[in-house]
Amino acid sequence: MSESARPRGRRRPNARAQQTLRRPTPETYSTRTIEFDSDGETCVGTLYLPADIDTPPVVVMAPGLGMWRSFVLPAVAERFATGGFAAFVFDFRHHGDSEGEPRQLAEPEKQIADYEAAIEAMIDTDAVDSNRLVLWGYSFSGGHVLSVAADEFRIAGVIATAPFVDGRQELRRSLRQPKRFLKSTLAGLRDAVGSKIGRGHDVQLVDEPGEFAVLTAPGARRAILDAVDRDSDWVNRLPARIFLTLPGYRPITTADEIRCPALVIGGSQDQIVPAEGPAAAADRIPESTYIELPADHMSVFDADFETVVGHQLTFLQSTVDHRQ
Numbered sequence: 212m213s214e215s216a217r218p219r220g221r222r223r224p225n226a227r228a229q230q231t232l233r234r235p236t237p238e239t240y241s242t243r244t245i246e247f248d249s250d251g252e253t254c255v256g257t258l259y260l261p262a263d264i265d266t267p268p269v270v271v272m273a274p275g276l277g278m279w280r281s282f283v284l285p286a287v288a289e290r291f292a293t294g295g296f297a298a299f300v301f302d303f304r305h306h307g308d309s310e311g312e313p314r315q316l317a318e319p320e321k322q323i324a325d326y327e328a329a330i331e332a333m334i335d336t337d338a339v340d341s342n343r344l345v346l347w348g349y350s351f352s353g354g355h356v357l358s359v360a361a362d363e364f365r366i367a368g369v370i371a372t373a374p375f376v377d378g379r380q381e382l383r384r385s386l387r388q389p390k391r392f393l394k395s396t397l398a399g400l401r402d403a404v405g406s407k408i409g410r411g412h413d414v415q416l417v418d419e420p421g422e423f424a425v426l427t428a429p430g431a432r433r434a435i436l437d438a439v440d441r442d443s444d445w446v447n448r449l450p451a452r453i454f455l456t457l458p459g460y461r462p463i464t465t466a467d468e469i470r471c472p473a474l475v476i477g478g479s480q481d482q483i484v485p486a487e488g489p490a491a492a493a494d495r496i497p498e499s500t501y502i503e504l505p506a507d508h509m510s511v512f513d514a515d516f517e518t519v520v521g522h523q524l525t526f527l528q529s530t531v532d533h534r535q
Contacts, residue, residue: 287520353371373508
């Protein structure tokens with residue numbers, strides 16, 4: 212693991228979604244870049260540290276499907292840091308600054324292993340109190356943190372916002388559109404087979420309703436593109452085998468094994484991860500708080516940002532407050 216400190220200060224966000232958010236002054240926190248190993252490949256993350264607090268609790272965070280740590284998550288991490296909680300935001304392998312080919316590959320097992328490696332990195336970091344470590348995830352990574360927490364006794368708490376928890380439920384939704392289901396299955400098979408001989412097949416992550424992409428909910432394309440830094444080299448594509456992966460990914464099946472406090476947030480207007488999934492997962496967690504907001508999948512980082520972050524800070528204060 213390697214670390215490098217960055218001077219305090221922050222450029223004005225290039226992502227449209229972050230420009231309207233209230234951001235704390237840079238004097239209230241500092242950042243450092245941390246690299247860590249995950250199964251022989253290097254992951255890169257940014258550690259946000261609150262000013263004037265020694266060894267604070269730490270929240271380990273990663274972005275949702277196909278996204279990078281520089282998209283929207285800095286606004287959340289900054290708010291945690293000014294609230295007295297360190298936040299470690301990292302890129303999964305195959306994404307952002309982290310290593311891994313093909314680029315944008317999204318495999319749950321690998322990403323869960325990346326979370327576990329990030330936990331080890333925080334245990335090795337003297338700047339934080341890893342005995343008070345909380346996992347944070349959103350959408351696809353929201354399912355990951357529930358999976359990790361079910362198998363990891365060192366977690367003090369978990370925050371899952373709009374978590375993807377049941378691929379079987381997603382499969383049932385897909386079957387209602389048989390032409391799309393067939394096309395996505397064939398695309399996934401083309402990628403899975405072609406990748407064996409270096410001829411993988413990509414599809415768009417997000418597009419307008421009626422087009423072919425992983426996500427086509429109304430408003431999703433505009434919201435996700437608004438979250439992307441204009442000067443990044445991110446592309447709106449990912450390997451098509453994701454279509455084969457999603458149906459078998461079911462974090463809900465181990466939710467009852469989570470033994471730490473959990474905050475699960477769902478959105479009643481969410482058309483990507485309908486609220487009944489997160490609600491069902493929360494019901495299975497022995498010590499959980501479920502909050503359903505009149506929000507959609509992406510508004511949690513925009514119009515509903517203050518409400519969502521407020522609930523998350525309240526959970527952190529009750530679970531791993533830095534004054535305890």
